[in-house]
Amino acid sequence: MSDSTPFEMRLVHLDLKGAPPKVSYLSKVFPLFRALGANGLLIEYEDMFPYEGPLRLLRARFSYSPAEVKEILHLAGLHQLEVVPLVQTFGHMEFVLKHGAFAHLREVAAFPNTLNPHEPESLALVGAMIDQVLQQHPGARRLHIGCDEVYYLGEGEASRQWLQQEQNSKAKLCLSHVRAVASHVLARHPHVTPLAWDDMLRDMPEDQLTASGVPQLVEPVLWDYAADLDVHGKVLLMQKYRQCGFRRLWAASAFKGATGPSQALTPVEHHLRNHERWLQVAAGGPVGSLQGIVLTGWQRRLHRGRQTESGEHSRGFRPGNSWSCKVSPAPPGLPSGGATVLSGVLSGALRSEGAGSFPGSDILSLVTHFSLHLRSSVDALLERNRYVTGWFSSYHRSRKLIHPIMVQHIRPEALSLLAQWSALLQQLEAALQLAFYPDAVEEWLEENVHPSMRRLQGLLQDLDEAAPPRPPPSGPGRDSCQDP
The missing domain is CATH 1.20.58 (Methane Monooxygenase Hydroxylase; Chain G, domain 1)
Structure with a gap:
């Protein structure tokens, strides 16, 4: 398969908060990821990481052991897949804040999704999580710090009092926490570059983004999973980010789990259209403006949500002799192989029940x-x-x-x-x-x-x-x- 693609990095997202695969299964699919054009993994461990000390209670019942994490990294290295760990540090903190020991760090007491950015203990908590994860990823060049969908931010009592002060805003509150987390990463792990989802940044005024210092600290990941993604709007957003000082940008599409919280089977055509739109975005911006793309595969919308398209990691990477015919030609200005490589990594078209012999084809x-x-x-x-x-x-x-x-x-x-x-x-x-x-x-x-x-x-x-x-x-x- 040709490696011709507008994206230097092509990360497959492993969302381990729903149906996390056994290491023995990952050993079978990593070669397939590489063969289809991927060169990296974004591993969202959540409660599958073997936290130690006071954080040990975050572990799921069947969490990976330190030896298994080491084996995952070894297997990834064998197949030239760079591993980028993802640690949620602001929103989507249910797996942490559901525990009584950390419930006092919630932004809103009734909801365990968002961390209270005013508590010094909050930064200490996510800092400890980051340090433990990076300690077991000694060669990591990048760390994704999450920071997406920070629901109810500004609605806690401490935030309400803070927002009453002149010139304070939710945008400033959000940026201050992102800056603090990214600064921790760079101070303790200077060779690691923080990545963050971009949805909390999109609508912020350019002057606030520029003045916050965040553009010098993180690389935003622009995500959009819609089949009718607004290509022109995304190109304008990229221009805005670059004007604010962000040096490198990333894109994020989806190969599963992005069309409904109870979706049973993957709507392949939806994702193919989304992937094609992202190729058009890449063609519409300055050459090299997108560092890479994350191919997300969500297993749950939320920590306690229902599994979506579970048991189907392999479905999104279904190889075969006829899947490429489902991919439209590359947009003008892109190498002809770009659409084939990207869509081959992202998703294959379901042709008939039982077809295929890839790892997990029997499950499919x-x-x-x-x-x-x-x-x-x-x-x-x-x-x-x-x-x-x-x-x-x-x-x-x-x-x-x-x-x-x-x-x-x-x-x-x-x-x-x-x-x-x-x-x-x-x-x-x-x-x-x-x-x-x-x-x-x-x-x-x-x-x-x-x-x-x-x-x-x-x-x-x-x-x-x-x-x-x-x-x-x-x-x-x-x-x-x-x-x-």
């Missing part, structure tokens, strides 16, 4: 089959089968009433359907368990499989309870109608 096939057919097949039996709707409705089921003849029309089909899905479920569980930890497997099955299976099992249980017992056979040589 089974997840797709369950998502498309399980619920509809159970609905068809329970809601459109004439014997069920006509002779074993909810009224009859609740009272366990049914004509014995109708049992013979319903039970065999229900048993057959249950047997088919049970066999496939065994295959799916086995495949998921090879790639993911038990809690992620349990969650996905409970969200996407078990409700329909329980409906089917419930029908059979009601049939068993409603069907009258069969009369015992008459004894030999006896007429059951004859008086004794």
Whole structure:
């Protein structure tokens, strides 16, 4: 595959706050990432990082061990993938602030998403997190400090009092915290460049951005996952950032997890259009103005949100002989290989169930089959089968009433359907368990499989309870109608 692309760096985002892959699975997909054109990883550890000391309580039940983090870095190095760790330091702090030990550091007491920037302990907390992560990433050249979607900023009591002072604003409050975090990184780790999401910066006045000193400290990552991304608007935003003093800019598209909090299957065409728009943005700005692109793959919208398109890391990187035909030609001024490389790394077109032999292709096939057919097949039996709707409705089921003849029309089909899905479920569980930890497997099955299976099992249980017992056979040589 050609390496011709407008982006020097092409980072695949691993969002570990939902269905984090086992290291053994990562060992299989890292070579694929590299083969498809990626040269880096943005690893958002969240609670999968093996924090120590007072931060140990942040660890998830199946968090990576220090040895596993070391192995991830080793595997990435084998395949020339630069690792950029991501540590949330402002918004999206639920995995930290949900704990009682840190709840007093919330911006708004009721909500664990945003850190209170006025508390000295807040900076000490994120500083300790950063130091521990970088200690286990000794060769890191970059660190992403998050800082996106800082909801309810300025609504805490300390912030309200601060905002009453003349010349204070939410923008100034936000910039002061970003500056403090970035300054910590550069003071303690001078060879590490901080990156930050740009959504909190977009609407800030140029003079405030310029005067804040933040443009000399961080590299903003401009993210937009819309299929109809405003290309001209993004080019203007890049110009604004450069005028404010930001020397290097990044882009961020998405290959999964950006179209709905409960999306089951990846809408590939949506993401391909988004990727094509980003190529147009790159072509519309000054040459080299974008340092690289982050190909985000969100596993949850929020820490306690539902898994989105879980079990499908590989889906976004589906290789094959025909995926490139789904990619439009490169925009004028771009090398012809640019769109192919970018879209190949980002997402492949779903052509048919079960196609492909990449790591996780069995998961893709089974997840797709369950998502498309399980619920509809159970609905068809329970809601459109004439014997069920006509002779074993909810009224009859609740009272366990049914004509014995109708049992013979319903039970065999229900048993057959249950047997088919049970066999496939065994295959799916086995495949998921090879790639993911038990809690992620349990969650996905409970969200996407078990409700329909329980409906089917419930029908059979009601049939068993409603069907009258069969009369015992008459004894030999006896007429059951004859008086004794």
